[in-house]
Amino acid sequence: MASSMVRLFLLLLVLCPCAAIVSAGRYDPPGASCYKRLFSLGDSITDTGNLASVAPNSSVLAFPYGETFFHRPTGRFCDGRLIVDFIAEALKLPFVTPFLAGKTAADFRHGANFAVSGATALGQQFFRDMGLDLAILPPFSLDVQLGWFERVLHLLGPTEKERQDIMSSSLFLLGEVGINDYNHPFFQNRSFADEIRPLVPKVIEKIENATKVLIGLGAKNIVVPGAVPLGCVPRYLTLFQSDDPGDYDAAGCIRWLNEFVEEHNRALRRMLRRVLRGPGVAVVYADYYAAVQEITRDPRKHGFSKDAALTACCGDGGPHNSGVLISCNATSVLCPDPSEHISWDGLHLTEAAYRLVALGVLHGPYAAPSILSTCGC
Structure with a gap:
């Protein structure tokens, strides 16, 4: 059954000549990219x-990661493409090179991806001072990634004028970032009221600083996504399962967790x-949550199985197929069709779900203005 977002998308094809055409799952907008x-x-x-x-040796480099689109693991925590990949396709750009996989200016001529799985907005020292186990908390916070970006910027633009031209002709996707600042203490059984909820203003301040740094360097178009609803994430549904029906909303998601994410997103929007x-300068909020x-x-309206809406496609069993593992591997319980699932591995979405989120950000209504509307639509 066609989704409301897909119907909106088809309408945009009529109203907006630079809207993307979907062919065999790939965006193919006419003409050159409006962003270099x-x-x-x-x-x-x-x-x-x-x-x-x-x-x-990470499990993300093993089957079944990447099975749907790339047919091999690529380092993405997904069965296929991510939101950033769909955005690149819609802008007629190649998939951008991960920073740690590139070496020369030629590697980054179409941009670069500095995101790191597990990364936080706050620095690693902050969590060390909290007494957290840092074993799975990588030292690649937002400040570190900004430092990487400045290195690439100077590599691409030796002169100030060249750097300004690069900044003004590029699109910046700042996030999603911040959820891991909450994930790490949640998964280490820290107090929600005393230790996790008070992190919100600190996380927002870091995102604000990053936004200002990019603007100060000359960025003209920045997209800042909000956090996804943690209360609908299978790993959290398992971690905080309850016998009280009042703890869940009509979709089966955990109310208090989603209310917490809404608090984060409200603070983010106020800051922006x-x-x-x-x-x-345009700084756009992308509503991944909505x-x-x-x-x-309404999963069936969007092509997903109602019974699988809150169940990971790839996991280690249990009612949400997401027990103690935070990623899947070759021994995981694997669904026959990832496109029927919203969640891929209990924490991350499937390519099918990411594609719908990307549509809503590229064309609206989940970004205002939408990304492609900044191209002249």
Whole structure:
């Protein structure tokens, strides 16, 4: 059954001549890209291979990751493409090179991806001071990724004028980032009221700083996504399972967790409204939360199985197929068709779900203005 987002997309094809055409699952917009480069920062929702470069034995480099589109593991925590990949395709750009996989200016001529799975907005020292186990907390926070970006910027543009031209003609995807700042203490049984919820203003401040740094360097178009609804994530549904029906909403998601994410997203939107901007600068909020909520509340309308909406395609069993593991591997319980599932491995989405989120950000209504509308639509 066709989704409301797909119907909206078809309408845009009529109303907007530069809207993308979907053919065999790939975006194919006519003409050249309105952006010369795409730069992205963030965590595993956006990482296309950076963690894999520093952790070559990671499960993300083993089957069944990558099975749907690439037919091999690529370092993406997904069965196929991520939101950043769909954005690149819609802009007629190649998939951007992960920073840790590139070496020369030629590697980054179309942009670069600095996102690292597990990365946080706050620095690793902050969590060390909290007394967290840092074994799975990589030292690649938002500040580190910004430092990487500045290295690439100077590699691509030796002169100030060249750097300004690069900044003004590029699209920046700043996130999603911040959820791991909550994930790590959640998974280490820290107090929600005393230790996790108070992190929100600190996380927002870091994202604000990163946004201002990019603007200060000359960025003109920045997309800042909100966090996804954690209460609908299979790993969290397992971790905080309850016998009280009142703890869940009509879709089966955990109310208090989603309320917490909504608090984070409200604070993020308030920050973006007040952030200092230069002339001609557009800072756009991408509502990943609402996009995922849309498909979770009525999965069949969007092509997903109702029975599998809150169940991981690839996991280690249990009611949500997401027990103690935070990634899947060759011994995992694997579904026959990832396109029927919203969740891929209990924490990350399937390519099918990411594609719908990308549609909503590229064309609306989950970004205002939508990304492609900044291209002249």
